[in-house]
Amino acid sequence: MLALRQDLLFALRQIFKNPTYAVVAVLSLAFGIGATTSVFSVIHAVLINPYPYQNADRMVHVERTSKERTGTSLIQVNRTEWRELLQASSIEDAFGVLYFSQTLTTSDLPVSVNATYNTPNLFTFMGVPALLGREFTAADAPNDVPQPVAVLSYLFWQRQFGGRKDILGKTIQLNQKSYTVIGVVPRRFTWTDSDIYLPGVPSADPAEHWLAFIRLKPGVSYAQAGAELQTMVGRWTSSDNFYYPKDTRVRVVSLNQEVLGQFQGTLILLFSAVALLLLIGCANVSILLLARGTARQHEFAVRASIGATRGRIVRQLLTESMLLSVIGAGLGIALAYGGVSLISAWLPPRSFPHEAAIGVNLPVLLFTAITSVLTGVLFGIAPALQLSRPQIGQMMAQSGSNRLDGSSGSGRTRSALILSQVVLTMLLLTCAGAAIRAFLALYHSPLGYDPDHAMAVNINLPKEENPTWQGRANEMEFVRQAVERTPGVVSASVSTTYLPPFPAFDAPIEVLGDPAEQQRMASLELVSPQELQVLRLRLISGRMFTDAETARAAHVAVVNQAMVRQYFGGQNPIGKSVRSAALKLNIPRLLLTNNPDGYLEIVGVVGDAINEGVDRPTIPAVILPYTFVLPPNLFLVVRTSTNTDNAYEAIRQQMRTVNSQLVVHDVHDLSWFLWTQAWGKERFIASLFVGFALLALALAATGLYSVVSYTVAQRTREFGIRMAMGAQRGDVMHLAFRTTALMVFIGAAVGISLSLALNRVMVLWASGSSRDPWMLLGAFLVLLVVAIIACTLPTLRAASIDPARALRQE
Structure with a gap:
C-alpha cells in the first residue's frame, strides 16, 4: 500500500x-x-x-404476411380463434387487446384518451405489480362479464390527475360510462401506450378481432411455435379469409425484433x-x-x-x-x-x-x-x-539535446499509433459520409405532396348522436366545414385511410375487362374532394369527385399514375372501372356503413404521392369518397396560412363553440412529422456519425500535432545543422512533415479499403453505401486539410530554428 x-x-x-x-x-x-x-x-x-x-x-x-397485403401485421383473432389459440401446445399463456377510441368526460372539457380493452389476465401475464392500488384479474370479469373498473397508466395519472394518491376509488367517465379507478401501474408499464386499461373479453361477433400476445412454454423454439400456429391459421383461412387469405404465413419473433x-x-x-x-x-x-x-x-x-x-x-x-x-x-x-x-x-x-x-x-x-x-x-x-x-x-x-533522442522502437510505436489513428478516423469519416448521403437522398426524394403548413387533426365525435349513415355523414361534413371556416385555415379534408407518408389500406382490386377479372393490389385512400387542395396533389387528367358525389357515396374514383403504369399499360384509364371486395368487409378499426356491389368509374388521374413510406416506391392507389366507410371519429388533414400551432388552438376554440363534446387531439405538423419520424432513423444515424467523426478528427489532429511537435523537438539540433549548411526553410518543413504525411496517406488508403469492405454492413444497418467515389474523395480531403492544419504550426517552428542557437544546445 x-x-x-x-x-x-x-x-x-x-x-x-x-x-x-x-x-x-x-x-x-x-x-x-x-x-x-x-x-x-x-x-x-x-x-x-x-x-x-x-x-x-x-x-x-406473431406476425402475419400474405401476397395480398404489403408489409406485416400482428395476428388478430375473433372469439372462436382466441379459444383455439389458448389450446396450442406451444403456448403457456396469452392475452388479448382491443383498441377503441374513448373520450374522458369526467373533467370540465372532454379529453381524448388511449383506452384499451384487455383480457382480465393481462396483469398476471405481465407479472408487474401495481404502483398504487391493485390491477384487475379474472375476478373482475365473472362469467365473462367485465366489471366497470379501470387501471391508469403512470403518465396519464401524472398528466391528468397530478399524481394524486386519492385517485383510488374515484369514478371516471369514458364516453359517458362510469368506471372505478382501482390502480395505477408503474412508470415503465407502457404496453400499447394505453392511458387507461379496461377489462374485456372477446364478443361473439365474428368481425371483432383482438390483437393476441403470447408467451411460449419453456424450451419451445420459435420454429416449433411457428409451425403449430401456421397449421392453426391454415384452418382459419376458410372462415376468416379477409384477415387470413389462403396464402397467409405466420412468423414468431421476439418483442424487440418486432419493435426494433x-x-x-x-x-x-x-x-x-x-x-x-x-x-x-x-x-x-x-x-x-x-x-x-x-x-x-x-x-x-x-x-x-x-x-x-x-x-x-x-x-x-x-x-x-x-x-x-x-x-x-x-x-x-x-x-x-x-x-x-x-x-x-x-x-x-x-x-x-x-x-x-x-x-x-x-x-x-x-x-x-x-x-x-x-x-x-x-x-x-x-x-x-x-x-x-x-x-x-x-x-x-x-547530455543536452541528445537526451531527447528516442529509440527506434519508440519511433516505430509512435508511427504505428498515428497510423492507426488515421485509419480509424478515415473509417469514421467515410461512415459519416455514407450516412449523410443516405439521409440527403431520402430528404430530397420527391414526396408528391406539400407538407409545409399542413397538419393532421383527429376529432372525437359524440357517440350515438347520429346512428344512421346519413346522419353520421352529415355530421362529419358539418364539422369539416366548421374547421375550414376557422381563422388561419385555408382548407380541410377528411382523410380516413391516407396520411402520407404512411401506407393506406391495401386491398385486392379488380379492373373491369381484365382477363378472368385478374385480381391486383392497390392502396384504398378514402378522402373528401378537398384532399387535392390540402395536400396540393397534381391533377393529371380528368377531375376529382365532387362534394355531391361524396355526400351520396357515388361509385366514382380517382387513380394515381402508378396504377396507370402498372395496371393500364400507361393508357388513359378515365371511363374504365375498378372494384374491391374489401369495401364489402369490415375494414380494421373502421365502421363499415355502405356496401357497394358494383364497380367504381374512374373519373380522374392524380400524380404519384408517397403512400408506402418515404423509402419505398409509390404503389397503385384508388382514391374514393370517404363516405363508403364512415369511421367512428373524424380524421382531417388541414392546410393553414399561419403557424400550425396557432391554427390548432383556433380549431380547438372553434370546435368548443360548435359542440362542447367535440375533442381535438393527436395533432401532427406534417413537416415536423417527416423530420422526426419518416426521416428519423437516417437523421439519427447521420447526426451521430457526424458527431463521432468530428471528435475523431479533433483527436487525430491532436495526435498529429503531438507527433510532429515531438519530431521537431527531437531533431532541433539536426535541423540547425542543415540550415547552417544551406538548407532552405521549405526543405526543413518537408523533412519535418514527410514521415507524418506518408502515414496520413497510407492510413487514409487503409481506412478507405476497410470502409469498402464494410459496405454491406453500412447498407444493411445505416441505409447508406460507402462506395461513392465522390464521397470517399471528400472524406479524404477533409482528413488531409485537418492533417495539414495540425502539422503546420510545428513545421513552421522547425523552419524558423536559429542555426546558431541550435548548435549551441547541450
Missing part, C-alpha cells in the same frame, strides 16, 4: 508538472469514454434490459463506431505518453541505475496512465449525462420500446469503470514496456 501511495503521489506531481499534456490526455479520454458511455446507456436500455415484464424473453409477437427490426443492428453499428472513437483517444494518449516518456528517459536511466527493476518502472508508468484514465472517466461520466439526453432526444420516436429506461444507471457506471481500467492499461502498456528499458550507459553519457 505504501508503494502504491508513493506511485500515486508521484503520478500526481507529474500531472501538475506538465498540465498541458495532462489536460489534452484527460480530454481525449473523457470524450471517448463519455461518448461510449452514452451509447452504451442506450444499448443497455434498448437491447439488454428493455422490458420490465416477467419472462419477457419468452413473450413473442434492423434498428438493433444500427445501434450495434453506432456502438462499434464509438468504440473506434475511444480507441483513437487511447492512441492519442499513448502518443502523448511516449513523447513525454522519451523526454524522461534520463530519469528512468537514473532510477534503474540505483536499483529500480523494470517491473517497478512499468508499475509507475501504468499508475500514471491509470490515474489519467480515472480522471478522464470521471469527466466522461459527467459528459455522458448530457450525451444520453441528447441521444434520447434524437432517437426516432417509434424505433425503440417505450418501456426502455434510457439513462446512466448502475450497470452503465459499472461498464464505465471497467472501460476506464481497460483503457488505462490499453494506452499505457505500450509506452510502459517501451520506456522501461533505458540504456543506462548510453543515457548517462549523453
Whole structure:
C-alpha cells in the first residue's frame, strides 16, 4: 500500500508538472469514454434490459404476411380463434387487446384518451405489480362479464390527475360510462401506450378481432411455435379469409425484433463506431505518453541505475496512465449525462420500446469503470514496456539535446499509433459520409405532396348522436366545414385511410375487362374532394369527385399514375372501372356503413404521392369518397396560412363553440412529422456519425500535432545543422512533415479499403453505401486539410530554428 501511495503521489506531481499534456490526455479520454458511455446507456436500455415484464424473453409477437397485403401485421383473432389459440401446445399463456377510441368526460372539457380493452389476465401475464392500488384479474370479469373498473397508466395519472394518491376509488367517465379507478401501474408499464386499461373479453361477433400476445412454454423454439400456429391459421383461412387469405404465413419473433427490426443492428453499428472513437483517444494518449516518456528517459536511466527493476518502472508508468484514465472517466461520466439526453432526444420516436429506461444507471457506471481500467492499461502498456528499458550507459553519457533522442522502437510505436489513428478516423469519416448521403437522398426524394403548413387533426365525435349513415355523414361534413371556416385555415379534408407518408389500406382490386377479372393490389385512400387542395396533389387528367358525389357515396374514383403504369399499360384509364371486395368487409378499426356491389368509374388521374413510406416506391392507389366507410371519429388533414400551432388552438376554440363534446387531439405538423419520424432513423444515424467523426478528427489532429511537435523537438539540433549548411526553410518543413504525411496517406488508403469492405454492413444497418467515389474523395480531403492544419504550426517552428542557437544546445 505504501508503494502504491508513493506511485500515486508521484503520478500526481507529474500531472501538475506538465498540465498541458495532462489536460489534452484527460480530454481525449473523457470524450471517448463519455461518448461510449452514452451509447452504451442506450444499448443497455434498448437491447439488454428493455422490458420490465416477467419472462419477457419468452413473450413473442406473431406476425402475419400474405401476397395480398404489403408489409406485416400482428395476428388478430375473433372469439372462436382466441379459444383455439389458448389450446396450442406451444403456448403457456396469452392475452388479448382491443383498441377503441374513448373520450374522458369526467373533467370540465372532454379529453381524448388511449383506452384499451384487455383480457382480465393481462396483469398476471405481465407479472408487474401495481404502483398504487391493485390491477384487475379474472375476478373482475365473472362469467365473462367485465366489471366497470379501470387501471391508469403512470403518465396519464401524472398528466391528468397530478399524481394524486386519492385517485383510488374515484369514478371516471369514458364516453359517458362510469368506471372505478382501482390502480395505477408503474412508470415503465407502457404496453400499447394505453392511458387507461379496461377489462374485456372477446364478443361473439365474428368481425371483432383482438390483437393476441403470447408467451411460449419453456424450451419451445420459435420454429416449433411457428409451425403449430401456421397449421392453426391454415384452418382459419376458410372462415376468416379477409384477415387470413389462403396464402397467409405466420412468423414468431421476439418483442424487440418486432419493435426494433434492423434498428438493433444500427445501434450495434453506432456502438462499434464509438468504440473506434475511444480507441483513437487511447492512441492519442499513448502518443502523448511516449513523447513525454522519451523526454524522461534520463530519469528512468537514473532510477534503474540505483536499483529500480523494470517491473517497478512499468508499475509507475501504468499508475500514471491509470490515474489519467480515472480522471478522464470521471469527466466522461459527467459528459455522458448530457450525451444520453441528447441521444434520447434524437432517437426516432417509434424505433425503440417505450418501456426502455434510457439513462446512466448502475450497470452503465459499472461498464464505465471497467472501460476506464481497460483503457488505462490499453494506452499505457505500450509506452510502459517501451520506456522501461533505458540504456543506462548510453543515457548517462549523453547530455543536452541528445537526451531527447528516442529509440527506434519508440519511433516505430509512435508511427504505428498515428497510423492507426488515421485509419480509424478515415473509417469514421467515410461512415459519416455514407450516412449523410443516405439521409440527403431520402430528404430530397420527391414526396408528391406539400407538407409545409399542413397538419393532421383527429376529432372525437359524440357517440350515438347520429346512428344512421346519413346522419353520421352529415355530421362529419358539418364539422369539416366548421374547421375550414376557422381563422388561419385555408382548407380541410377528411382523410380516413391516407396520411402520407404512411401506407393506406391495401386491398385486392379488380379492373373491369381484365382477363378472368385478374385480381391486383392497390392502396384504398378514402378522402373528401378537398384532399387535392390540402395536400396540393397534381391533377393529371380528368377531375376529382365532387362534394355531391361524396355526400351520396357515388361509385366514382380517382387513380394515381402508378396504377396507370402498372395496371393500364400507361393508357388513359378515365371511363374504365375498378372494384374491391374489401369495401364489402369490415375494414380494421373502421365502421363499415355502405356496401357497394358494383364497380367504381374512374373519373380522374392524380400524380404519384408517397403512400408506402418515404423509402419505398409509390404503389397503385384508388382514391374514393370517404363516405363508403364512415369511421367512428373524424380524421382531417388541414392546410393553414399561419403557424400550425396557432391554427390548432383556433380549431380547438372553434370546435368548443360548435359542440362542447367535440375533442381535438393527436395533432401532427406534417413537416415536423417527416423530420422526426419518416426521416428519423437516417437523421439519427447521420447526426451521430457526424458527431463521432468530428471528435475523431479533433483527436487525430491532436495526435498529429503531438507527433510532429515531438519530431521537431527531437531533431532541433539536426535541423540547425542543415540550415547552417544551406538548407532552405521549405526543405526543413518537408523533412519535418514527410514521415507524418506518408502515414496520413497510407492510413487514409487503409481506412478507405476497410470502409469498402464494410459496405454491406453500412447498407444493411445505416441505409447508406460507402462506395461513392465522390464521397470517399471528400472524406479524404477533409482528413488531409485537418492533417495539414495540425502539422503546420510545428513545421513552421522547425523552419524558423536559429542555426546558431541550435548548435549551441547541450
